[in-house]
Structure formats: C-alpha cells, structure tokens
Amino acid sequence: MYKVSKNIKIFSLTLMVIGALGLGFSFYSAPKTIEQAKEMVADSHSDDHQKVESQISEETHAIDDSHSSSGAHNEEGAHSSSHDEHLLHYLQNRPWSALYVAALFFMFLSLGTLAFYAIQRASQAGWSPLLFRVMEGITAYLLPGTLIILVILILSSLHLNHLFVWMDPEVVAHDKIIQGKVGYLNSPFLIARAIFYIAGWNFYRYISRKYSIAQDNSSDISNHTKNFKWSAGFLAFFIVTESMMSWDWIMSVDPHWFSTLFGWYVFASMFVSGITTIALITIYLKSKGYLEKVNHNHIHDLGKFMFGVSVFWTYLWFSQFMLIWYANIPEEVTYFITRIEDYNFPFFGMIVLNFIFPLLLLMNSDYKRVNWFIVMTGIIILIGHYVDVFNMIMPATVGDQWYFGIPEISGISFFAGLFIYVVFNSLAKAPLEPSGDPLIKESEKFVY
Amino acid sequence: MADKILHAVYDDDDKLMDAVKDLRSSNFSIDEVYTPFPVHGLDKALGLKPTRLAILSFIYGCIGFCFAIFMMNYIMIVDWPQNIGGKPSFSFIENLPSFVPIMFELTVFFAAHLMVITFYLRSKLWPFKEAENPMPSTTDDKFLIEIKFNGDGKALKAAVKKTDVLEVKIIDNKESN
Numbered sequence: 001m002y003k004v005s006k007n008i009k010i011f012s013l014t015l016m017v018i019g020a021l022g023l024g025f026s027f028y029s030a031p032k033t034i035e036q037a038k039e040m041v042a043d044s045h046s047d048d049h050q051k052v053e054s055q056i057s058e059e060t061h062a063i064d065d066s067h068s069s070s071g072a073h074n075e076e077g078a079h080s081s082s083h084d085e086h087l088l089h090y091l092q093n094r095p096w097s098a099l100y101v102a103a104l105f106f107m108f109l110s111l112g113t114l115a116f117y118a119i120q121r122a123s124q125a126g127w128s129p130l131l132f133r134v135m136e137g138i139t140a141y142l143l144p145g146t147l148i149i150l151v152i153l154i155l156s157s158l159h160l161n162h163l164f165v166w167m168d169p170e171v172v173a174h175d176k177i178i179q180g181k182v183g184y185l186n187s188p189f190l191i192a193r194a195i196f197y198i199a200g201w202n203f204y205r206y207i208s209r210k211y212s213i214a215q216d217n218s219s220d221i222s223n224h225t226k227n228f229k230w231s232a233g234f235l236a237f238f239i240v241t242e243s244m245m246s247w248d249w250i251m252s253v254d255p256h257w258f259s260t261l262f263g264w265y266v267f268a269s270m271f272v273s274g275i276t277t278i279a280l281i282t283i284y285l286k287s288k289g290y291l292e293k294v295n296h297n298h299i300h301d302l303g304k305f306m307f308g309v310s311v312f313w314t315y316l317w318f319s320q321f322m323l324i325w326y327a328n329i330p331e332e333v334t335y336f337i338t339r340i341e342d343y344n345f346p347f348f349g350m351i352v353l354n355f356i357f358p359l360l361l362l363m364n365s366d367y368k369r370v371n372w373f374i375v376m377t378g379i380i381i382l383i384g385h386y387v388d389v390f391n392m393i394m395p396a397t398v399g400d401q402w403y404f405g406i407p408e409i410s411g412i413s414f415f416a417g418l419f420i421y422v423v424f425n426s427l428a429k430a431p432l433e434p435s436g437d438p439l440i441k442e443s444e445k446f447v448y
Numbered sequence: 449m450a451d452k453i454l455h456a457v458y459d460d461d462d463k464l465m466d467a468v469k470d471l472r473s474s475n476f477s478i479d480e481v482y483t484p485f486p487v488h489g490l491d492k493a494l495g496l497k498p499t500r501l502a503i504l505s506f507i508y509g510c511i512g513f514c515f516a517i518f519m520m521n522y523i524m525i526v527d528w529p530q531n532i533g534g535k536p537s538f539s540f541i542e543n544l545p546s547f548v549p550i551m552f553e554l555t556v557f558f559a560a561h562l563m564v565i566t567f568y569l570r571s572k573l574w575p576f577k578e579a580e581n582p583m584p585s586t587t588d589d590k591f592l593i594e595i596k597f598n599g600d601g602k603a604l605k606a607a608v609k610k611t612d613v614l615e616v617k618i619i620d621n622k623e624s625n
Contacts, residue, residue, distance in 0.1 A: 318545075318548060321545065322545045322546070322548065322549075325533070325545050326533040326545070326546060327533075328533060328534055328535070363506070365502070447489070
C-alpha cells in the first residue's frame with residue numbers, strides 16, 4: 001500500500017493556496033469599466049500601438065477626405081467605442097480564460113489517461129496491468145476536474161464572463177452565421193450535453209475501478225470480463241462524446257470557425273499528455289521504492305506511446321493547418337491568421353515542444369529506457385500541450401491582450417495542486433499492484 | 449575449417465529456443481538457425497549483436513529529407529517559380545506547408561529503399577539468388593540449427609540429443625574441401 005508522504009501533501013496544498021490567491025488577485029484586478037481597461041493598456045504597452053493607431057487614423061482620414069462625407073466620421077467614432085468595449089471584454093476575460101485553460105488541461109490529463117486505460121482493458125493488453133492502479137489514480141481527478149468545468153460553463157451561460165461570445169444574445173442578434181447555429185449552440189443544450197458527457201465518463205471510471213478492486217480478491221475472472229465489456233462500450237461512447245465535447249467546450253469559442261478533425265486533434269493532445277502523466281507518476285513512485293515489479297521494459301513501452309502519439313498529434317495539427325492555409329477561405333483562415341499574427345511565439349513554439357523535442361529525444365530505442373530522459377521529455381510534452389490548449393482558447397477570448405502572467409501561472413498552480421492532491425490520495429486507497437488481474441504474470445515477465 | 453555439419457531439426461519454436469539456450473550454455477557455438485518466421489527473442493538467445501541498420505535508417509531519412517528540400521526549392525522556387533495556393537510569394541519558407549508532405553514522403557522513401565538495399569548487400573542477397581537453406585521444410589513448419597564441427601563430435605551429438613529434437617543429421621562440409 002502506498003502512503004501519501006507529507007511532502008506531497010504540503011506541496012500540493014501550497015500550490016493550491018498560491019494558485020487560489022493569484023487567481024483571486026487577477027479577478028480582483030481585472031478592469032470593471034472601459035476607462036480602466038484603456039488606462040491599463042496605456043500603462044502596460046509601449047507607444048508602438050499608438051504609432052500604429054495614428055498611422056491607421058491618417059490612412060482613414062485620407063480616405064475620408066477623398067469621400068468628404070461627414071457620415072464616415074460618425075461611423076469611425078462608433079467603431080472605436082466598440083473597439084474599447086472589445087478591449088474591456090478581453091481584459092475581463094483574461095482571468096477566466098486562464099482558469100478555463102488550466103482546468104481543461106488538467107482534466108485532459110485525466111480523460112486521456114482514462115481513454116488509454118480503457119484501451120488497455122478492451123485490448124486485454126499483457127504488458128500494462130502492473131500500471132493499472134497508477135492509471136486509476138490519475139483518472140480519480142476526472143470527477144473534480146469535469147465538475148469544475150461544468151461550473152465554469154454554467155457561470156458562462158449566466159453571463160458572468162464572455163468566454164463564449166455566442167452566449168451573448170446581442171451578438172447573436174447581429175450575427176447571421178451564429179443565428180444559423182442556434183439550434184445547437186444554446187446555453188441550456190450546452191449544459192445538458194456537458195452533464196451527459198461528464199456523467200458517462202465518470203460512470204465508466206466508477207464501474208471500472210469497482211471491478212478492478214473486486215478482481216484483487218476474487219477467485220474467478222468474472223470481474224475482469226465485465227471490465228473488458230464495459231471498457232469496449234466506453235470507448236465507443238467516448239470517441240463520440242469526446243469529439244462533441246471538443247466542439248462544445250473548445251471550438252465554440254470561435255463560433256464562426258469549424259474544423260472536421262478538431263475532435264481527433266484534441267484527442268491526440270489529451271492522449272499524449274495522459275500517457276506522459278502515467279510515465280511521470282510511475283517513475284516517481286518507482287523512485288520512492290514502490291511498484292518494484294515495474295521495470296524499464298514498461299517505461300520503454302510508455303516511451304514508445306509518447307513518441308508515437310506526439311507524431312500523431314503533429315500529423316493532425318498539420319493536416320488541419322495545411323488544408324486551411326492552402327485553401328485560404330476567409331472564414332476559415334482567420335483562425336490561423338490571428339494565431340500567427342498575435343500568437344506567433346506560442347503557436348510555432350508549440351510545434352517545437354510537441355514534435356521536434358519528442359521526435360529527436362525519444363527516437364533512439366535506448367533513450368526510452370532511461371528514466372531521466374523520459375522525465376525530461378515528459379515535462380517538455382506537458383508544457384507543449386498546455387500551450388496547445390492555451391492556443392485553442394486564448395485567441396478567441398482575450399485576443400491580442402494575452403500575456404503569460406499571474407492569472408495563467410496561478411491557474412496552473414491551483415489545478416496542479418488539486419491534481420496532485422486528488423491523484424496521490426487516490427493512489428493510497430488501493431494496493432498499487434492489481435494482484436488478482438489474470439494478465440498480471442504476463443505483465444511481470446514482459447520484455448519489450 | 450570444420451569438416452562436418454550437424455543439422456538438428458525441431459518442430460516448435462519454443463523447443464528451438466530451449467535447445468539454443470541449452471547448447472549455448474554448454475559452450476557449443478551455433479553457426480546458423482533457419483526458421484519459417486522470425487522467432488521473438490532468438491537474436492538475444494543466440495547472442496547476436498544488435499543491428500546497426502537503425503542508425504543507417506536515420507541517416508538515410510536525413511538524406512531524403514535534405515533531398516526533398518533541395519528538390520522542391522529547385523523545382524518550385526528557382527527553376528520555374530510557381531504561384532502556390534494563390535500566394536505568389538516565391539519564397540521557400542512561406543510556401544513550406546505545401547512542401548511538408550513531399551519532405552515526409554521522400555524521408556520515408558529514402559529510408560525504406562536504401563535500408564532494403566543495404567540489407568541485401570549486407571546479407572549477400574540479390575534477385576534470382578538460389579536459396580541456401582539446407583532443408584526446404586524450414587520455410588514451412590520446421591526449425592533447423594546448424595553447427596559446424598571437427599572430429600567425431602560425440603559430445604556435441606549427445607548434447608543435441610538431450611534437447612527436444614525431432615531429427616539429427618550429420619553431413620560433410622562441402623565448402624571445406
């Protein structure tokens with residue numbers, strides 16, 4: 001039996017307290033009025049913006065002169081006031097977005113692991129049963145993680161933030177494209193769908209954990225067989241709900257834009273981060289003297305998955321990017337134009353972190369058997385996929401007003417603390433070795 | 449040079465593996481094993497060195513990658529500048545996304561083909577080469593261990609007989625004459 005060490009408890013609680021304080025501060029310091037927002041931007045930015053603005057206004061003046069109509073001036077005035085309102089919304093959204101991005105990212109670790117776990121169960125894999133309890137520990141975070149997201153979604157639909165522009169009736173009134181999607185994109189239906197996904201995933205996690213524990217002390221393999229059936233069923237349920245979840249919770253922040261492979265893309269991201277988390281926690285537990293039957297063969301297999309799914313993620317990312325870039329259709333390509341212009345560094349930096357690093361570091365077979373190599377690459381992959389989620393949400397919610405500062409760091413800190421606390425407490429609740437699993441012998445003897 | 453060859457035939461890959469381990473642990477050196485399919489772990493049991501083909505494959509892939517960059521740059525940018533996707537920038541880096549699939553394909557193409565050619569050269573294989581296996585049924589369901597030896601080989605025969613062997617044959621080594 002694993003016992004949560006005091007250090008872990010203190011560490012996770014500290015992270016949570018720091019994160020909560022930081023988030024509280026960023027909510028408190030977000031601007032309340034347009035004037036405050038303008039002031040904040042004027043303070044924090046250099047005069048580059050003003051130069052650009054004056055250039056633009058000169059150009060518009062030149063056009064105005066050629067038309068010499070007084071109506072144009074009025075329009076311009078209206079335009080700049082709506083720009084200020086945008087600015088206010090962006091700045092007000094920032095703490096919310098930071099909270100949402102971190103909540104999504106840590107929930108994805110757990111959901112990706114749950115999918116991986118279900119695949120191991122459904123395929124009756126022989127190498128992985130020794131790691132089942134680690135995976136079950138990570139998926140324990142699914143319930144709190146998904147409930148937090150549900151709460152954020154409910155708060156959004158109560159108009160407490162502007163994460164989802166399509167929830168604003170005034171925006172919808174002036175937007176023909178969103179009007180056409182109202183049948184799907186409306187708050188009650190969104191919440192109902194979210195409850196449906198969350199209930200389904202957590203039900204599988206509950207039932208599978210129950211059978212897994214029951215199998216430890218049972219004389220036949222009936223629990224194992226039931227687990228197999230539930231897992232196969234869950235995978236079918238998961239791939240549909242995961243895809244819809246990615247449209248609802250992520251893609252709809254840009255309600256004009258759509259991509260048909262977005263669900264797969266999000267899945268690849270959560271899958272590789274989930275597998276990486278399994279590897280990191282396994283190596284941590286091994287370093288503390290637990291899981292003595294897990295050896296470098298198992299780490300090697302996790303490393304292969306990290307390598308393979310990183311490449312798979314890149315394949316999907318690129319497939320999505322290249323078609324839209326090549327076709328250059330205005331309503332599609334704006335998605336990438338905002339990212340390349342305003343988010344150049346995180347957008348392209350993420351490719352380096354998520355593709356180049358894992359590709360080069362994990363290509364060699366021997367490197368996948370070295371623990372510190374897996375840990376180092378794993379940390380890079382996790383950072384890269386946080387940035388991936390960041391790039392999915394931020395451009396739509398905070399636009400060019402993004403910055404990696406107190407809200408983002410405290411968001412990560414809070415959810416990392418909660419994640420560590422929940423996961424390690426769950427690991428301590430059951431023996432770390434599923435001794436009754438019929439495939440445990442195969443897993444022990446496993447040589448890659 | 450050894451003047452005699454012993455052929456030990458097995459009908460199961462597990463029996464073969466056990467025999468290989470037994471013979472090697474009693475210090476007989478096995479010259480060759482013929483199997484109808486790749487037996488998992490046999491290379492380790494035989495004490496073969498790990499293949500260096502993987503390193504070559506990486507190098508070949510890099511060559512293909514560089515060749516693709518050179519080729520696309522020459523064809524699409526230098527020799528006959530192309531308007532790609534309605535973006536007539538005529539710059540390699542700005543049109544990079546449309547070249548990535550070709551870079552990928554040529555990396556795989558070079559790595560795969562050059563690796564096969566290397567493997568052929570290294571194993572002295574070529575098209576229409578006559579098969580060297582001493583017993584045709586090793587391409588069907590039999591496993592064969594080949595050991596070359598000198599003298600009467602009593603100890604060797606006894607050791608082979610101790611394993612779960614189907615058939616033992618001793619023939620003259622034609623190459624040594």
